[in-house]
Amino acid sequence: MKKFLAVLMAGAMVLAMAGCSGGNSTASGSEASSADSSAADSTVSTADANSISASDGSAEVSAPATAEADDSAVEDAALPNAMKPDLLSAAIRNRLGLDEAASTAAAEQMLTKLMYNQGNPARVAKAIQKLQAGEEVTVAFLGGSITQGTGADNENCYAALTAKWIEEQYPGAKVNYVNAGIGATGSYIGVHRCDNDVLSKDPDLVFIDFSVNDESQNNNINKLTYEGLIRKIWNYTTAPGVICVAMTQDNGTSVQDCHGAVCAKLGVPMVSYHDAMLDFLDTQDGVQWSDISGDNIHPNLNGHAILSAMLTTYLQYVTDNLDSIDTTDPVLPDPGEEGAKYEKAQLLTTDDAQPVSTGAFQQKNMDFGGFKNPWIAKSSDGTFGDDSALVIEVEAQNIGILYGMLTNNAGLADVYVDDEFITTINADFTGGWGNYVQFAELKSFDESGKHTLKLVPRGTEGSPSAFYLSGITIS
Structure with missing residues (x-):
């Protein structure tokens, strides 16, 4: 048997x-603002x-x-x-x-x-x-x-x-x-x-x-x-x-x-x-x-x-x-071209990562959405200086970030990989159920290599704004 x-x-x-085919609709009452993106x-x-x-x-x-x-x-x-x-x-x-x-x-x-x-x-x-x-x-x-x-x-x-x-x-x-x-x-x-x-x-x-x-x-x-x-x-x-x-x-x-x-x-x-x-x-x-x-x-x-x-x-x-039950250990089928894309995925927490420069971002000792010690860029009037970018070097084939969606005073961030503009992330969740951590997959390459990730915070002039970075995702 x-x-x-x-x-x-x-x-x-x-x-x-x-x-x-998945679910037939998005979650009710949970639409978060999407990021404007120019990167396919x-x-x-x-x-x-x-x-x-x-x-x-x-x-x-x-x-x-x-x-x-x-x-x-x-x-x-x-x-x-x-x-x-x-x-x-x-x-x-x-x-x-x-x-x-x-x-x-x-x-x-x-x-x-x-x-x-x-x-x-x-x-x-x-x-x-x-x-x-x-x-x-x-x-x-x-x-x-x-x-x-x-x-x-x-x-x-x-x-x-x-x-x-x-x-x-x-x-x-x-x-x-x-x-x-x-x-x-x-x-x-x-x-x-x-x-x-x-x-x-x-x-x-x-x-x-x-x-x-x-x-x-x-x-x-x-x-x-x-x-x-x-x-x-x-x-x-x-x-x-x-x-x-x-x-x-x-x-x-x-x-x-x-x-x-x-x-x-x-x-x-x-x-x-x-x-x-x-x-x-x-x-x-x-x-x-x-x-x-x-x-x-x-x-x-x-x-x-x-x-x-x-x-x-x-x-x-x-x-x-x-x-x-035959307890001979099963062997998983071949993953094919993409099945193992995320098998080696890792999270570089804000404690693990070593930025080249932090710019306007400061690490705060707190829990935000289940993740500890985010890097936060804040401005009381929505403006940031010329040297406000956070720059970090990673070795990966696929790069993304975890960031905070905010119900109040949310800012934006222009994202670059190897000096190529990838997207603008809008962290605004005004009227939503609460703050939480969201992901953005940014860039994939044909093979793993060393890359430079840069986040430039932006806000609405005359209004307080903040952008929270909770981690870097690599695989």
């Missing part, structure tokens, strides 16, 4: 990516998807209707022992007040939508075997504000609840919990900060959540940063298991299809809160979005508890099938 499943799962891993090879992300606008005890898992190119692979990779509804049923009953029969029926229906992609569970199985053996296991959660715990709290967010369940299931093991969620960040920022925030902790199991932070209009880059992120984690020395999570907005907006195509290509499991929860809300009388979320995106305490139950249901599913 193990050999049979291994062959089937290997077949699933070599499927070509079906494409990245620069990309500036323009919105923040973490904004807020006001029966028989078992069920088989079926392939989701949205994964058309991978339907047969998902079904073929299903394990012999079916998922059990117990954990989901208990969460629905305890959090939403449904009676036992209704909660069990709802859980069984959810199970039919839960797995967007079955993937190869070998790495996840290895982590569970370590837990069973009483070893030390590090479980990390990488994502945006949902992972960070928005809508719940530090103890009752889905990540903490899932880690707590693992600890309770395996009291003889030492479980290290890492929450690497930062609000308003997607997979571009995620792949660049992964080394510092996740891999430095030597994880054995990593959950990834970026499906409502990545934006569908950027799917040409989303598929590359998401694949690079998975490859980066997969190839780390601890050989971590990876489980991807597809979240949703109230209107269904999500780049689940884009991320799911990457998961199908790489043979990585993906749990779909998007499919399971939206179907539940469509079919369950008396339950609505406001019962599981306090806004248009973030789960509330109920939603976090149910999301955690989805993840623990999958973990229990793998546990129940350990004897049937």
Whole structure:
């Protein structure tokens, strides 16, 4: 049986990516001002998807209707022992007040939508075997504000609840919990900060959540940063298991299809809160979005508890099938021309980077949007002197920056690479939900080399202005 499943799962891993159609709209109420650009090879992300606008005890898992190119692979990779509804049923009953029969029926229906992609569970199985053996296991959660715990709290967010369940299931093991969620960040920022925030902790199991932070209009880059992120984690020395999570907005907006195509290509499991929860809300009388979320995106305490139950249901599913899983370490398919573009991505923090000159920028000891000690250029009247530029030398093939979007007194920055004007970045987010860190990919080259990045701050004459630089992204 193990050999049979291994062959089937290997077949699933070599499927070509079906494409990245992604979500069908941008996040409501979250439009950030786009940068004026004269460079065809620069990309500036323009919105923040973490904004807020006001029966028989078992069920088989079926392939989701949205994964058309991978339907047969998902079904073929299903394990012999079916998922059990117990954990989901208990969460629905305890959090939403449904009676036992209704909660069990709802859980069984959810199970039919839960797995967007079955993937190869070998790495996840290895982590569970370590837990069973009483070893030390590090479980990390990488994502945006949902992972960070928005809508719940530090103890009752889905990540903490899932880690707590693992600890309770395996009291003889030492479980290290890492929450690497930062609000308003997607997979571009995620792949660049992964080394510092996740891999430095030597994880054995990593959950990834970026499906409502990545934006569908950027799917040409989303598929590359998401694949690079998975490859980066997969190839780390601890050989971590990876489980991807597809979240949703109230209107269904999500780049689940884009991320799911990457998961199908790489043979990585993906749990779909998007499919399971939206179907539940469509079919369950008396339950609505406001019962599981306090806004248009973030789960509330109920939603976090149910999301955690989805993840623990999958973990229990793998546990129940350990004897049937071939734990031979899977080999990822060839990345092709661009699949590994961001696998070696790094974030040069303001503490790491050594500017040639800082100009009008001064480093401030503070936390801004989850990133420490930004360089800030400020002017009380919107004017900056002739020597106001920050200049830094980097060695990279792809260069970008992280900068602050500001609701008040936002400035601009003219960006140059090797003295070539690339773009003007406008940090204005007046009327938005709050300040946050955004990314701009600036320039890509045919090969890695030494380059000079220059930022020249600008403002509106007569008005206070500021520009925050939170890091340099290189790959």
